[in-house]
Amino acid sequence: MRNTPDATSAPTTTDTATTAAPASTGPRPSAGWRVLAAMAVVLVLWASAFIAIRFVGDAISPGPLALGRQLVGTAVLVAFALIRRPPLPRGRTLALIALYGVLWFAGYTLVLNLAERHLDAGTAAMLVNIAPLLVALAAGAFLKEGFPRSLMIGMLVAFVGVVIIATGGIGAHSDPLGIALGILAAVLYALGVLVQKVALRTADALSATWVGCAIGAAVLLPFLPQAVGEFASAPAPAVWATVYLGVFPSAVAFLLWAYVLQRSPAGLTASATLAVPAIVVLLSWLLLGELPTLLGMVGGALCLIGVAISRRSPRHPKA
Numbered sequence: 330m331r332n333t334p335d336a337t338s339a340p341t342t343t344d345t346a347t348t349a350a351p352a353s354t355g356p357r358p359s360a361g362w363r364v365l366a367a368m369a370v371v372l373v374l375w376a377s378a379f380i381a382i383r384f385v386g387d388a389i390s391p392g393p394l395a396l397g398r399q400l401v402g403t404a405v406l407v408a409f410a411l412i413r414r415p416p417l418p419r420g421r422t423l424a425l426i427a428l429y430g431v432l433w434f435a436g437y438t439l440v441l442n443l444a445e446r447h448l449d450a451g452t453a454a455m456l457v458n459i460a461p462l463l464v465a466l467a468a469g470a471f472l473k474e475g476f477p478r479s480l481m482i483g484m485l486v487a488f489v490g491v492v493i494i495a496t497g498g499i500g501a502h503s504d505p506l507g508i509a510l511g512i513l514a515a516v517l518y519a520l521g522v523l524v525q526k527v528a529l530r531t532a533d534a535l536s537a538t539w540v541g542c543a544i545g546a547a548v549l550l551p552f553l554p555q556a557v558g559e560f561a562s563a564p565a566p567a568v569w570a571t572v573y574l575g576v577f578p579s580a581v582a583f584l585l586w587a588y589v590l591q592r593s594p595a596g597l598t599a600s601a602t603l604a605v606p607a608i609v610v611l612l613s614w615l616l617l618g619e620l621p622t623l624l625g626m627v628g629g630a631l632c633l634i635g636v637a638i639s640r641r642s643p644r645h646p647k648a
Contacts, residue, residue, distance in 0.1 A: 364588075364589050364592055364593060367585040367588050367589050368585075368589050370581070370582070370585055371582045371585050371586050371589065372602065372604050372605055372608065373608060374577050374578045374581060374582035375578055375582055375602070375605055376454070376605045376608035376609045376612060377573075377577070377578060377612065378574055378578035378582075379445065379450040379451075379453055379454050379605075379609045379612075379613070380450055380609065380612045380613060380616055380617065381570045381573055381574050381578070382394070382441065382442055382445045382450070382574070383445050383449070383450045383613070383617055383619070384566070384567075384570050384616075384617065385567045385570050385571065386567075388559075388563045388564055388567035389556075389559050389560065389563050389567055389568075389571060390552075390555065390559060391439060391442030391443045391446065392439060392442075392549065392551075392552035392555060392556070393552050393555050393556030393559045393560065394442050394571060394574075395435070395438040395439040395442050395549050395552070396546065396549040396550065396552045396553060396556050397556055397560060397571040397572075397574075397575065398438060398571055398574040398575045398578075398579055399434055399435070399438065399542055399545045399546035399549060399575065399579065400546050400575065401571065401572055401574070401575020401576060401579070401580070402434075402542045402546075402574075402575040402576070402579030402580040402583070403539065403542045403543045403546050403580075404575075405575065405576055405579075405580035405581075406535070406538055406539035406542055406543075406580050406584065407539055407543070409535065409539070409580075409584075410535055410536065410539050413535055415533040415535045415536045416533055416536060417536055417540075418528075418531075418532045418533075418536050418537060418540060421531075422528055422531045422532045423540070425524055425525075425527055425528035425532075426525075426528050426532060426536075426537050426540050426541050426544070427540075427541075427544050428524050429520075429521045429524040429525045429528060429541055430540065430541035430542065430543070430544030430545045430548070431544060431545065431548050432517050432520045432521040432524065433517065433518065433520075433521030433522075433525070433541070433545070434541055434542050434544065434545025434546070434548075434579075434583075435544075435545035435546075435548035435549050436517045436548075437514055437517040437518050437521060438545065438549075438579075439549065440510055440513050440514040440517060441453070441457070441510075441514045443510050444456075444507050444510035444511045444513075444514055445507075446507070447504045447505075447506045447507030447510060448504075448507035448508075448510075448511055449613060449617075449619040449620070449621060450609050450610075450612075450613040450617065450619060451606065451609050451610035451613045451614075451619065451620065451621045451625070451626075451629070452494060452507070452511070452621045452625050452629065453507065453511050453514075453609075454605055454606040454609035454610070455490075455494065455606045455621070455625070455628070455629030455632055455633070456491070456494065456508065456511030456512055456514070456515060456629075456632070457511060457514050457515045457518060457605075458515070458602055458605060458606050458632060458633065459487055459491065459512070459515045459632055459635075460515040460516075460518040460519040460522070460602070461519075461602065462483060462487050462635065463515060463516060463518075463519035463520075464519045464522050464523060465483075467519065467520075467523055471523075479638055482635075482638050483635040483637070483638035485635070486631055486634055486635030486638060487631065487632045487634075487635025488635070489628075489631055489635075490627075490628040490629065490630070490631030490632035490633075490634075490635060491508075491512070491628065491632060492628070493624055493625075493627060493628030493631065494508065494621075494624070494625055494628035494629065494632075522590070525537070525541075525587070525590060526590055529587060529590055529591045534584065534587035534588050534591050535584060535587075537587055538580075538583050538584045538587045541583075542579065542580070542583065606629055606633065610626075610629075
């Protein structure tokens with residue numbers, strides 16, 4: 330079994346990676362603490378993105394905000410790539426990276442911005458975090474992983490949670506349109522994870538991230554004329570919030586995410602994002618004074634419980 334699929338795509342990084350791989354017999358390599366630390370940073374940065382988007386508010390429209398975020402992220406990632414000089418993706422790998430660049434960097438970012446015009450940050454995070462369920466469903470249907478009982482039960486629990494949020498969990502800062510947009514964002518997120526996981530089998534993590542981000546920015550270029558006008562008149566805090574979104578939740582977090590995803594199963598990696606809504610709700614309360622309704626929190630908790638149930642591995646009887 331090959332535990333280091335990136336070793337062939339990035340031979341200049343280290344010569345010891347391929348020799349150390351055979352010694353790893355468990356699901357986590359000897360540098361597992363680095364993977365865990367990287368994932369922890371990703372969770373905090375992605376949680377902060379929900380807050381920053383709400384903070385920008387009406388100062389910058391969803392399209393220009395998405396474009397500005399990805400342009401800043403691309404600039405940071407390209408600068409890093411010029412220093413590291415990773416191999417460029419080609420052929421099928423490049424096509425996969427382009428696809429998840431459109432799905433995740435462009436589509437998800439834009440839809441999330443739209444959703445947070447209609448949802449408080451905490452409710453948006455709860456809805457987006459049904460994505461791990463969708464990853465599991467797609468893996469069962471298209472990657473022939475099957476549909477275990479835990480997945481079916483988890484789906485049902487999470488669906489009940491979404492229904493509760495849609496019918497009674499909408500707070501003062503939310504409206505029903507946001508529910509549909511939040512679910513669409515989750516779908517784009519899940520598709521992005523699945524495509525990215527396949528691409529990272531043969532792509533360097535840095536190359537995959539900067540190329541994907543650049544393609545996402547290119548897709549959003551129709552918003553450029555609007556963005557020029559809005560950023561010129563936007564208050565400085567909103568502009569700096571956009572820069573923050575590009576540097577940290579986009580460039581830094583997505584690069585670390587690729588690093589983790591390249592070394593961990595897609596389902597396990599996606600499941601780690603279950604911690605994001607709790608972080609978002611706390612930050613939203615402290616920084617924005619926003620909280621979902623009681624029913625919203627109950628529905629969100631059911632969504633997370635459903636995802637957790639779905640990710641449980643079946644117990645095999647001892648011999």
